[in-house]
Amino acid sequence: MEKKRVPLTIDGKDVEAKAGQTILECARENGIFIPTLCHYEKTTNVGACRVCVVEVENARSLVASCCMPVSPGMIVRTNTEAVRSAQKMIVELLWSSGDHNCLTCEQNGACELQNLVYWLKIDKPRFEIEPPGYAIEDNNTMIQRDLNKCVLCGRCVRACNEIQVNEVLDFSMRGSRAKVGPAFDADYINSSCVFCGECLQVCPVGAITFKQAKFAGRPWELSKTRTTCTYCGVGCQMDVFTKDGKIIKISGNRDYGKPNEGSLCVKGRFGMDFIQHPDRLKKPLLRRNKNEELKEVSWDEATSFIAEKLAAIKKTGGADSIAGLASARCTNEENYLFQKFMRAVIGTNNVDHCARL
Amino acid sequence: MTNSIEELEYTDLILATGTNTTENHPVISSFVKRGVRQQGVKLIVIDPREIDLVKYADIWLCQKPGTDVAVFNGLMNVIISEDLYAKDYVAERTENFDALKETVAKYTPEYVEKISGVPAENLKKAARMYAQANRASIIYAMGITQHITGTDNVKSIANLSMLCGNIGIEGGGVNPLRGQNNVQGACDMGGLPNVYPAYQQVATEDARKKFEAAWGSKLSAKPGLTLMEMMAAAGKGDVKALYIMGENPLLSDPDLKHVEKELRNLDLLVVQDIFPTETTQLADVVLPAASFAEKEGTFTNTERRVQRVRKIVDAPGEAKTDWEIISALSAKMGYPMQYASAKEIFDEVIKVTPSYAGMTYERLEKEGLQWPCPTSDHPGTKFLHKDRFSRGLGLFHAIEYIPPAEWPDKEYPLFLSTGRVLYHYHTGTMTTRAEGPSERCPESLVEINPLDAEKLGISDGQMVKLTSRRGSVQAKAQITQKSVPGTIFMNFHFAEAAVNLLTNPALDPVGKIPELKVCAVKLEAA
Ligand code: SF4
Ligand code: SF4
Ligand code: SF4
Ligand code: FES
Numbered sequence: 001m002e003k004k005r006v007p008l009t010i011d012g013k014d015v016e017a018k019a020g021q022t023i024l025e026c027a028r029e030n031g032i033f034i035p036t037l038c039h040y041e042k043t044t045n046v047g048a049c050r051v052c053v054v055e056v057e058n059a060r061s062l063v064a065s066c067c068m069p070v071s072p073g074m075i076v077r078t079n080t081e082a083v084r085s086a087q088k089m090i091v092e093l094l095w096s097s098g099d100h101n102c103l104t105c106e107q108n109g110a111c112e113l114q115n116l117v118y119w120l121k122i123d124k125p126r127f128e129i130e131p132p133g134y135a136i137e138d139n140n141t142m143i144q145r146d147l148n149k150c151v152l153c154g155r156c157v158r159a160c161n162e163i164q165v166n167e168v169l170d171f172s173m174r175g176s177r178a179k180v181g182p183a184f185d186a187d188y189i190n191s192s193c194v195f196c197g198e199c200l201q202v203c204p205v206g207a208i209t210f211k212q213a214k215f216a217g218r219p220w221e222l223s224k225t226r227t228t229c230t231y232c233g234v235g236c237q238m239d240v241f242t243k244d245g246k247i248i249k250i251s252g253n254r255d256y257g258k259p260n261e262g263s264l265c266v267k268g269r270f271g272m273d274f275i276q277h278p279d280r281l282k283k284p285l286l287r288r289n290k291n292e293e294l295k296e297v298s299w300d301e302a303t304s305f306i307a308e309k310l311a312a313i314k315k316t317g318g319a320d321s322i323a324g325l326a327s328a329r330c331t332n333e334e335n336y337l338f339q340k341f342m343r344a345v346i347g348t349n350n351v352d353h354c355a356r357l
Numbered sequence: 358m359t360n361s362i363e364e365l366e367y368t369d370l371i372l373a374t375g376t377n378t379t380e381n382h383p384v385i386s387s388f389v390k391r392g393v394r395q396q397g398v399k400l401i402v403i404d405p406r407e408i409d410l411v412k413y414a415d416i417w418l419c420q421k422p423g424t425d426v427a428v429f430n431g432l433m434n435v436i437i438s439e440d441l442y443a444k445d446y447v448a449e450r451t452e453n454f455d456a457l458k459e460t461v462a463k464y465t466p467e468y469v470e471k472i473s474g475v476p477a478e479n480l481k482k483a484a485r486m487y488a489q490a491n492r493a494s495i496i497y498a499m500g501i502t503q504h505i506t507g508t509d510n511v512k513s514i515a516n517l518s519m520l521c522g523n524i525g526i527e528g529g530g531v532n533p534l535r536g537q538n539n540v541q542g543a544c545d546m547g548g549l550p551n552v553y554p555a556y557q558q559v560a561t562e563d564a565r566k567k568f569e570a571a572w573g574s575k576l577s578a579k580p581g582l583t584l585m586e587m588m589a590a591a592g593k594g595d596v597k598a599l600y601i602m603g604e605n606p607l608l609s610d611p612d613l614k615h616v617e618k619e620l621r622n623l624d625l626l627v628v629q630d631i632f633p634t635e636t637t638q639l640a641d642v643v644l645p646a647a648s649f650a651e652k653e654g655t656f657t658n659t660e661r662r663v664q665r666v667r668k669i670v671d672a673p674g675e676a677k678t679d680w681e682i683i684s685a686l687s688a689k690m691g692y693p694m695q696y697a698s699a700k701e702i703f704d705e706v707i708k709v710t711p712s713y714a715g716m717t718y719e720r721l722e723k724e725g726l727q728w729p730c731p732t733s734d735h736p737g738t739k740f741l742h743k744d745r746f747s748r749g750l751g752l753f754h755a756i757e758y759i760p761p762a763e764w765p766d767k768e769y770p771l772f773l774s775t776g777r778v779l780y781h782y783h784t785g786t787m788t789t790r791a792e793g794p795s796e797r798c799p800e801s802l803v804e805i806n807p808l809d810a811e812k813l814g815i816s817d818g819q820m821v822k823l824t825s826r827r828g829s830v831q832a833k834a835q836i837t838q839k840s841v842p843g844t845i846f847m848n849f850h851f852a853e854a855a856v857n858l859l860t861n862p863a864l865d866p867v868g869k870i871p872e873l874k875v876c877a878v879k880l881e882a883a
Pocket of ligand 2: 149150151152153154155156157180199202203204205207208
């Protein structure tokens with residue numbers, strides 16, 4: 001069923017919205033930019049930051065476009081003097097109430113507050129800078145929290161409760177002393193946090209950051225490649241960021257859609273150090289007799305040895321005296337080739353894998 | 358899975374059994390939890406441990422380990438006797454209902470309570486809840502399959518689902534959650550002793566002819582050995598050479614002592630892996646393989662979605678991708694395999710795999726496709742069995758309850774169940790080398806209920822010794838409500854405390870899956 005269309009005007013442009021859409025959604029669909037901060041798609045619109053304010057004709061004050069549903073005939077303006085000045089006020093307040101020293105911030109270059117400051121052309125805040133003076137939470141190896149940079153947008157709280165539904169984070173206190181975190185002001189490591197890192201992924205500023213990526217590369221120096229997680233059967237789509245051939249960090253990406261819609265778990269996000277671990281096998285190893293030690297050999301020597309041995313065993317014991325285990329960890333292409341090798345080259349159907357275990 | 362992950366968020370009811378979803382499939386658990394908290398989805402948990410999902414459940418049936426068939430029969434008993442089953446569906450789409458009805462008749466809630474310990478009233482409540490839901494999805498994992506009755510358990514789940522008309526509808530289905538990333542793909546590609554790719558039987562002549570033509574080689578009509586049978590055959594000297602690609606059976610198999618002896622008995626053991634493992638230590642040849650981050654290819658996830666894997670970094674040292682290694686070996690054996698890339702292999706795969714026939718790397722670029730996807734304009738299949746089952750009518754199996762192979766007794770008074778924990782994966786070769794997960798979970802723990810701990814005089818963090826008829830291991834105790842009294846749990850990720858020295862290799866006669874989820878043990882201070 002086609003939903004009813006609602007006609008309205010945004011910045012002088014006649015547009016149509018779906019009934020129930022917010023002004024923000026409608027503007028975005030029509031290519032009209034409204035800045036946001038606390039808004040995060042597919043979570044509750046809380047209207048906390050008011051960065052997204054717009055003018056609506058005949059409304060008594062500016063309205064938060066992320067929360068306001070469209071109505072027929074509405075006349076919306078997103079770029080008036082009043083809107084800009086309100087936005088500036090908000091952003092300057094946010095800036096001055098935190099420790100936003102971009103020089104040492106990991107989010108530098110990917111920070112939504114920084115972008116807002118730049119976009120609104122603010123030279124410096126008109127208020128005195130007064131960070132709250134929280135201690136940096138640095139007692140686990142995965143997630144670092146510096147709440148002096150927190151803008152209280154609540155995205156982490158909603159990510160934890162509404163996206164991952166781990167129900168760890170909440171606001172403690174309200175108003176100027178508000179703070180986000182696990183219950184009883186505990187650190188992540190002493191809470192029921194399961195280190196999925198969704199909060200880290202949604203945080204618009206440098207308040208929650210990827211610990212291992214610290215000082216490992218600036219956002220603009222990293223290249224990213226999309227792939228599929230190697231751990232469980234969900235097959236999460238993820239971005240792997242590298243710099244100079246080294247893996248720096250992993251992130252989910254909502255643009256990739258199914259199956260994980262941008263979410264990851266602790267293994268996918270923080271469990272990838274193994275890839276470039278020094279223990280990795282790097283050379284073929286061979287022992288020609290059972291009582292010898294394994295010794296490094298060339299590929300040619302290793303494969304020749306195997307081929308001769310297999311041929312000899314097949315000759316004396318028949319093809320069925322040879323068996324092979326394919327792998328639930330290898331690709332489809334490799335599993336296909338493996339069973340083809342066992343069946344067409346060796347001549348046996350003795351091929352299985354550890355699916356049952 | 359017959360159905361898709363996304364459906365879990367908007368179905369009407371989910372029955373989760375034998376799956377500790379929040380730890381083993383965390384992102385799927387978010388779909389379940391969002392459904393429950395935000396969409397009014399009802400949740401029934403049937404599990405012998407108080408797993409995290411219980412917190413989100415409307416009702417939790419805590420059965421004794423290995424009594425699943427009795428519980429499912431009990432649920433069906435209530436549903437049939439209270440006339441709550443989907444009569445039209447059963448009449449039109451299924452057969453053998455009468456046999457099922459007859460068998461479950463004796464599994465009254467009271468009788469099932471005696472076997473399973475599940476209170477009759479709770480069983481009735483759960484049965485009604487399941488039957489009354491418009492669409493209900495069942496999710497399960499190794500907690501269902503790793504039993505001597507694993508095949509029976511799976512069939513029972515299918516019975517229950519069909520009985521209420523839940524197979525072949527959106528939001529319904531029987532949905533095994535695959536533990537390893539590409540178990541689905543390894544099966545689809547014919548990494549099984551009895552089938553070629555897409556489950557075409559090696560024993561049928563048509564299929565064999567087709568593959569003989571495709572591969573230009575004479576093929577054997579005799580189904581091969583399963584993993585556990587291979588090991589036994591190695592022990593007896595019938596199998597003399599074993600080629601293992603990326604697996605570590607020496608930590609994942611039950612009754613490790615035996616497996617080690619069997620592997621030592623081989624003339625040739627070739628292991629291809631990314632790390633040295635317990636198994637590579639026994640190998641005659643160890644081949645260094647590239648990890649998933651160092652190659653192109655595809656994985657197939659638990660909802661049958663084929664997705665691209667992409668090369669991110671170079672493999673270390675001389676390590677090569679598994680497909681390059683196989684090709685090189687094959688050439689040495691006089692059968693050259695000339696592929697320039699993984700894509701060329703995939704192009705061959707789709708020619709012989711009807712369910713993948715419509716896929717190409719180009720189509721998979723943006724979003725994966727779910728098989729069956731038979732043609733290049735087919736959108737893929739969100740849920741299976743829409744209008745008919747693969748065999749035509751859905752077949753009910755009348756199944757009697759059989760107790761697990763081992764039941765606690767005087768000497769070994771506790772149930773032991775095994776599985777994974779959130780922070781680790783399988784035999785731990787990858788996650789124990791990741792700093793974060795290892796920090797959260799540095800060692801194997803024996804999870805034990807406070808009541809049992811008190812009875813045995815065990816305190817939290819104390820070293821304990823676990824002994825079964827097959828061996829013993831030591832690890833620290835963790836006192837937790839997750840374990841119910843009488844049942845302890847241990848993960849199998851760590852070589853230092855390999856729980857599979859204890860587990861029972863008794864096999865399911867059909868699925869050939871060992872009973873890793875139930876054995877009898879005793880516990881004492883170490
Ligand atoms: S890491 Fe995950 S569980 Fe922990 S606080 Fe963040 S969102 Fe919540
Ligand atoms: S920590 Fe980040 S996401 Fe959470 S409220 Fe603060 S700024 Fe927002
Ligand atoms: S990120 Fe976690 S849930 Fe997703 S595939 Fe990897 S292991 Fe599974
Ligand atoms: S984005 Fe609208 S109030 Fe914050």
